[in-house]
Amino acid sequence: MERRAFFKIAALTGAAATLDSCGSPDHQLVRFVPEEVLVPGIATWKPSLCTLCSAGCGLLVRVMQGEAEVVRKGKLGIIKMGLAKKLEGNPTHPVNRGKLCARGQAGLQVVYHPDRLRGPLKRTGERGSGAFQELSWDDAMKELTSQLSTLHSSGNAGSLAFLTSPLRGQRRELIERFLRAYGAPPSTAYEPLDDAVLRHANLLSFGWAELPTLDLARANYVVSFGADFLGTWDSPVSQSIGYGEMRQGRVGRRGRFVQVEARMSQTGANADEWVPCRPGTEGVLALGIAHVILSEKLSSHDARPRAGTLIAGWAEGLPDYTADMVEKRSGVPSATISRLAHGIAENGPSTAIIGGAPLAQTNGSFNALAVNALAALVDPDNGALLGFMPQPPLENSYPAVSKPQDSFAALNALTKASPKLLMLYNANPVFSAPPGSQVRDAIAKIPYIVSFGNFLDETSVLADLILPDHAPLESWLDDVPESGAAGMVASLAEPAVHPLHDTRAMPDVLLDLSRGLGGNIAAAVPYKTYDEMLRTAFVALRTHPGSITGATDDDDFWDKVQEQGGWWNVSASVRAVRPAPPSAMPAIAPAKLADPQFDGDATVYPFHFLPYASQAFRDGSLAHLPWLQEMPDALTSAMWSSWIELNPKTAERLGLGQGDLVEIASEHGKLSAPVMLSPGIAPDVVAMPIGQGHQSFGRYASDRGANPFSILASLTDSETGSLAWAATRVKLTRSEPAGRGKLILFSGGLSRFPHPEEPR
Amino acid sequence: MGVTQGPVAGIPDVRFCMSCHRVIAKDKPEIKKVAAYLASGEDIPWERVYDYSPTAHVRFNHAPHIRAGVQCSSCHGDMTQQTTASRVVNLNMGYCLSCHKQRGVSVDCQTCHF
Numbered sequence: 001m002e003r004r005a006f007f008k009i010a011a012l013t014g015a016a017a018t019l020d021s022c023g024s025p026d027h028q029l030v031r032f033v034p035e036e037v038l039v040p041g042i043a044t045w046k047p048s049l050c051t052l053c054s055a056g057c058g059l060l061v062r063v064m065q066g067e068a069e070v071v072r073k074g075k076l077g078i079i080k081m082g083l084a085k086k087l088e089g090n091p092t093h094p095v096n097r098g099k100l101c102a103r104g105q106a107g108l109q110v111v112y113h114p115d116r117l118r119g120p121l122k123r124t125g126e127r128g129s130g131a132f133q134e135l136s137w138d139d140a141m142k143e144l145t146s147q148l149s150t151l152h153s154s155g156n157a158g159s160l161a162f163l164t165s166p167l168r169g170q171r172r173e174l175i176e177r178f179l180r181a182y183g184a185p186p187s188t189a190y191e192p193l194d195d196a197v198l199r200h201a202n203l204l205s206f207g208w209a210e211l212p213t214l215d216l217a218r219a220n221y222v223v224s225f226g227a228d229f230l231g232t233w234d235s236p237v238s239q240s241i242g243y244g245e246m247r248q249g250r251v252g253r254r255g256r257f258v259q260v261e262a263r264m265s266q267t268g269a270n271a272d273e274w275v276p277c278r279p280g281t282e283g284v285l286a287l288g289i290a291h292v293i294l295s296e297k298l299s300s301h302d303a304r305p306r307a308g309t310l311i312a313g314w315a316e317g318l319p320d321y322t323a324d325m326v327e328k329r330s331g332v333p334s335a336t337i338s339r340l341a342h343g344i345a346e347n348g349p350s351t352a353i354i355g356g357a358p359l360a361q362t363n364g365s366f367n368a369l370a371v372n373a374l375a376a377l378v379d380p381d382n383g384a385l386l387g388f389m390p391q392p393p394l395e396n397s398y399p400a401v402s403k404p405q406d407s408f409a410a411l412n413a414l415t416k417a418s419p420k421l422l423m424l425y426n427a428n429p430v431f432s433a434p435p436g437s438q439v440r441d442a443i444a445k446i447p448y449i450v451s452f453g454n455f456l457d458e459t460s461v462l463a464d465l466i467l468p469d470h471a472p473l474e475s476w477l478d479d480v481p482e483s484g485a486a487g488m489v490a491s492l493a494e495p496a497v498h499p500l501h502d503t504r505a506m507p508d509v510l511l512d513l514s515r516g517l518g519g520n521i522a523a524a525v526p527y528k529t530y531d532e533m534l535r536t537a538f539v540a541l542r543t544h545p546g547s548i549t550g551a552t553d554d555d556d557f558w559d560k561v562q563e564q565g566g567w568w569n570v571s572a573s574v575r576a577v578r579p580a581p582p583s584a585m586p587a588i589a590p591a592k593l594a595d596p597q598f599d600g601d602a603t604v605y606p607f608h609f610l611p612y613a614s615q616a617f618r619d620g621s622l623a624h625l626p627w628l629q630e631m632p633d634a635l636t637s638a639m640w641s642s643w644i645e646l647n648p649k650t651a652e653r654l655g656l657g658q659g660d661l662v663e664i665a666s667e668h669g670k671l672s673a674p675v676m677l678s679p680g681i682a683p684d685v686v687a688m689p690i691g692q693g694h695q696s697f698g699r700y701a702s703d704r705g706a707n708p709f710s711i712l713a714s715l716t717d718s719e720t721g722s723l724a725w726a727a728t729r730v731k732l733t734r735s736e737p738a739g740r741g742k743l744i745l746f747s748g749g750l751s752r753f754p755h756p757e758e759p760r
Numbered sequence: 761m762g763v764t765q766g767p768v769a770g771i772p773d774v775r776f777c778m779s780c781h782r783v784i785a786k787d788k789p790e791i792k793k794v795a796a797y798l799a800s801g802e803d804i805p806w807e808r809v810y811d812y813s814p815t816a817h818v819r820f821n822h823a824p825h826i827r828a829g830v831q832c833s834s835c836h837g838d839m840t841q842q843t844t845a846s847r848v849v850n851l852n853m854g855y856c857l858s859c860h861k862q863r864g865v866s867v868d869c870q871t872c873h874f
Contacts, residue, residue, distance in 0.1 A: 037772075039762035073801065077802070080773070
């Protein structure tokens with residue numbers, strides 16, 4: 001454009017614009033009186049907690065005055081309020097120490113999501129049709145109180161079921177006390193990628209029914225059997241910090257890391273050595289390594305750790321687990337087995353960890369016990385790198401250490417018990433339970449369902465009444481992280497922002513219900529509000545040594561806890577805090593070799609199907625957040641898509657290219673998705689990320705991609721009843737008519753392979 | 761409001777006005793209008809008078825000006841003499857620069873355009 005012309009235009013538009021904002025209102029919406037007074041233009045950082053995975057990281061939320069479009073008393077208008085602008089990790093929180101993962105960052109989108117439920121709803125159409133109408137909180141509470149009251153007085157209190165995502169801390173405590181006083185069974189916590197197998201194994205091996213806290217910063221040699229510890233397993237941010245120290249934090253020493261798995265994960269891509277292993281044989285491999293260590297006396301440590309004696313044949317040096325036998329079963333060459341054995345035994349401190357697919361087999365418990373035994377053999381004092389977090393001295397009515405209830409088994413028990421009233425809180429089994437469980441039918445039969453979640457998903461859309469909770473950043477939050485720090489942690493956060501919509505905190509709703517029901521139910525939870533319950537619980541910590549010192553009285557202590565974001569008593573390394581295992585460890589008969597069982601005839605279904613928790617969505621509960629849809633997958637750069645990872649040689653044999661639509665079928669269902677060529681997967685394994693394939697979960701997640709849960713067999717781990725989600729076999733067929741699947745890649749893909757199609 | 765601490769000169773909400781005008785001059789028609797807003801839960805729909813065109817890419821921070829003792833009337837005119845707020849001072853770049861030069865303050869582009 002000509003220079004003079006440009007300036008002329010700029011001057012004109014400039015002049016017009018300066019006159020613009022004089023006398024012409026931006027829009028016709030009313031402005032509500034603000035509910036809080038903030039100095040404009042100045043941001044404050046408030047502590048909060050991340051609730052998007054079970055790690056329990058601490059957050060700082062940047063809050064600044066802004067304008068939001070809201071509905072107040074039925075009128076649409078604008079209100080000036082504190083808005084959350086950015087999330088960062090809380091530098092003082094012992095689990096994540098100021099860091100935050102991508103999922104945590106996307107938590108901001110939960111608050112301002114356009115599909116968030118804005119107020120109570122009552123079902124008007126067919127169940128699951130999504131037809132709801134608004135009603136007031138007064139009416140909604142009256143209805144639910146009357147339903148609960150009728151159920152109770154008719155002697156059917158035991159038919160109340162509470163299905164929730166796994167909760168900890170006082171939130172869970174409130175629910176359990178309410179249910180117990182009501183006369184209902186304890187809540188059912190459902191998590192599709194449950195770690196019950198590992199918790200059970202840790203209870204037997206080490207006396208702690210918990211996920212381990214790893215001290216990777218001091219490790220010299222780590223062998224991970226399938227655990228995506230930098231991505232989605234256990235406490236990823238805490239582990240990533242430790243991993244960074246392990247690799248670069250010590251002058252002259254770089255810890256070595258070996259990943260054993262059937263499909264290369266993001267963690268596996270960081271390994272010095274990646275060892276492909278037949279699905280379900282990881283335990284055999286671990287014992288093969290232990291056999292070499294024992295027979296060649298490579299380790300100077302105690303050759304009979306307790307975890308080892310849980311394996312049949314350990315005292316004799318595991319004579320059955322010869323290199324040949326292990327090679328035959330696992331496909332790992334005996335030279336590799338020997339090299340790993342020397343590596344892990346001669347480069348202490350070292351450890352072995354297990355997670356993910358190896359646990360999701362019918363012999364998952366065996367695999368876990370085997371790896372625990374290997375870890376105990378190489379780790380001096382039974383756990384210098386592997387620790388467990390003791391419970392902070394808060395009063396809890398649910399036992400801290402017990403036989404961990406697996407959520408798949410618990411879900412099946414719930415549906416079998418045919419409850420008459422179901423309370424639903426952020427659990428979505430209709431999406432994630434395998435078809436054999438027939439969860440949707442079972443839940444749809446329940447006479448009355450109320451949901452407290454703040455989105456409509458496949459399960460909550462079946463509800464009769466919806467009482468939406470505040471978004472996490474609008475709520476009083478508390479948590480007791482299970483792993484990730486060396487000591488006791490009780491996190492706490494007051495709301496960072498005012499509620500945007502006409503929602504109510506679920507704990508406060510429960511307290512209102514208890515008052516409405518009266519009697520012993522009200523007496524069991526005698527708090528006006530949830531924060532009153534939190535305060536009562538937390539001030540009891542004042543007499544215990546911890547991170548908060550110099551508090552003059554309970555009020556001062558409570559203020560300091562809020563300021564800090566919690567209370568903790570941690571040390572620098574797990575070694576300093578290695579509590580004695582509580583009470584007696586259950587005795588079991590030594591575990592004999594257990595081979596994995598797979599569903600589907602191997603001649604008809606020649607491939608192992610390996611769904612995996614995706615970086616972005618984990619179990620699919622985060623697929624509604626567009627930042628996570630937009631986030632390119634670390635290994636494939638795919639976004640907004642589902643795909644099936646296939647070994648290139650297998651693809652060539654089947655005549656499939658990158659992006660071609662392929663149909664995967666198991667005995668239980670079928671789905672279609674585009675092919676993603678990946679060298680990091682065994683030729684007889686196909687893998688697929690979990691998370692897409694939602695049917696009703698808002699505008700960003702619905703009708704996108706395919707859901708791997710929908711074709712899984714309902715095989716379970718033999719010891720815990722946990723869903724063996726890696727035990728399904730499938731067959732592949734080219735889709736007819738042949739089509740290009742919707743595969744969107746951020747980058748050009750692997751350079752060796754044909755360039756993928758342009759995005760749609 | 762907030763003009764000594766940060767960039768934005770905010771205006772307090774209607775409750776601040778009513779804290780006095782609940783009693784002071786409460787029968788005057790204009791005051792009655794203000795009371796009606798609070799009663800309906802709405803805030804007074806103020807309209808912005810002084811602003812920069814977005815193409816100018818100016819970010820103005822009140823706080824250093826207030827702290828330096830610049831009078832409000834130098835840029836906004838004498839509001840005590842006005843019944844309806846209007847732009848009585850033409851805030852073009854020359855106006856800002858002349859005062860900046862006079863006081864020996866930064867005339868670097870990035871001071872205001874960033």
